[in-house]
Amino acid sequence: MELPPLQEAAKLIYQRGWLPIPLGYDANGFPKVPILKEWTQLDHESEDISTYPWGAAKGLGIVLGLPSNRLCVVDIDSEPLFNACLESMGDKARCVRTARQRGHVYFYERELSLSSKRTYVYKGQDVGIELKSNGTQVAAPPSPGYSLIKTGVEPMAVSSIASGWSWIMDCLNRHGHEITLKTLPDGGANRFPSPWQRNVPAGERNDTCYVEAHRLREAGMSQEIALDLMRGRWEQHYEAGQDWSEIENTVLSAYKKGALAQKDSYDYHLF
Numbered sequence: 001m002e003l004p005p006l007q008e009a010a011k012l013i014y015q016r017g018w019l020p021i022p023l024g025y026d027a028n029g030f031p032k033v034p035i036l037k038e039w040t041q042l043d044h045e046s047e048d049i050s051t052y053p054w055g056a057a058k059g060l061g062i063v064l065g066l067p068s069n070r071l072c073v074v075d076i077d078s079e080p081l082f083n084a085c086l087e088s089m090g091d092k093a094r095c096v097r098t099a100r101q102r103g104h105v106y107f108y109e110r111e112l113s114l115s116s117k118r119t120y121v122y123k124g125q126d127v128g129i130e131l132k133s134n135g136t137q138v139a140a141p142p143s144p145g146y147s148l149i150k151t152g153v154e155p156m157a158v159s160s161i162a163s164g165w166s167w168i169m170d171c172l173n174r175h176g177h178e179i180t181l182k183t184l185p186d187g188g189a190n191r192f193p194s195p196w197q198r199n200v201p202a203g204e205r206n207d208t209c210y211v212e213a214h215r216l217r218e219a220g221m222s223q224e225i226a227l228d229l230m231r232g233r234w235e236q237h238y239e240a241g242q243d244w245s246e247i248e249n250t251v252l253s254a255y256k257k258g259a260l261a262q263k264d265s266y267d268y269h270l271f
Contacts, residue, residue: 007054009142019044019067022057023139027241030099031059031143040135040249042067059143065112065134072113072161073138074105074168077128081179084122086149088171094153099145104138106155107164114253115161117207119182126182128203131161135249202239209234209247213254223255 010020021039026032035053036042044067064071076082082103086095094106113133120127132138141148158164172179193204195212209230216226227248234247 005142006057006060007050010049010052010054010060013060013062013140014044014047014049017044017069018071019047019063020049020140021061021063021137022052022054023059023061023143024056025058030139030145031057032061032139033243034061034137034245037245039063039137040245044068059139059146060141061137061143062140063137064132065136070109070112070134071155072107072109072131072133072164074107074161074165075130075132075138076103076105077130078102078122078125080125081122081127081177084172084175084177085168088175088177089168091150091153092156093168094155095149096141097147097149098139099143104140105164105168107161108155108157109133109161109164110157110159113161115206117203119203120179121182122177122179127179129165131165133161135253136246198237200233200238202241205234205238205242206246206250208238209250210254213251217255223252226255227251 006022010022013020019042021042022035023031024033024035035056040063042063062068062071064073076085079101082097082101085103085105089095089105096104096106098104113131115131115133115136117128117130120129139146156164156167158167169179193200193208193211195208195215197204197208200208212233213226213230216229217223221229230247230251231244234242234244238247
């Protein structure tokens with residue numbers, strides 16, 4: 001019996017050591033939201049992906065981190081910058097163009113990282129860069145609108161996802177594409193947002209959740225109650241368009257990590 005296209009692709013992705021999941025549409029009509037509510041708890045070795053609801057899927061996602069052999073992705077939220085990256089990196093990196101004509105660059109990392117976001121300036125425009133690692137997922141080909149730039153290119157191995165982004169920036173600089181970290185009015189660079197804002201914009205949801213979860217942990221709040229409170233925050237004060245499971249995983253990460261560290265340093269060493 002012939003499998004549906006997404007399920008057939010999922011089978012091939014699973015065989016290469018990555019964990020695929022079915023996706024539904026987000027608020028903007030893009031196939032980006034996991035259908036499986038428990039997707040952050042899945043494990044590659046124990047999963048039977050044939051039981052997933054592929055018939056209802058609008059796209060295919062890949063769970064990053066441990067379930068996919070430490071696969072991670074640099075998400076570049078700008079078409080011009082992604083095009084510059086393609087020009088600068090050549091055929092050395094596995095790249096995917098997204099449905100919004102932006103891009104993903106795939107890596108394997110030796111040490112699991114916490115996903116994070118920063119803002120850079122490229123050609124006078126603010127550009128969001130998200131380093132997506134364990135506990136996150138990305139839509140991938142053959143999801144509608146997603147395409148692999150070049151077949152046969154494996155993800156580069158780096159010490160951490162930040163190292164991968166550092167390598168991309170080095171490639172850009174060598175080819176004359178200047179990109180700089182945006183400095184905030186107080187002189188800081190992309191520090192965590194302030195907690196307990198009444199309206200949390202899309203670009204700050206994960207970071208804001210991370211800060212707020214740490215504040216609850218520091219106040220002695222149990223993880224269970226913190227999840228209940230943060231779900232209320234997500235429903236009422238966070239901009240729509242993000243699956244609850246991503247926020248839930250951020251809360252769990254905050255409780256595992258302990259003290260909150262400022263986000264102003266990365267490990268940039270390749271191995």
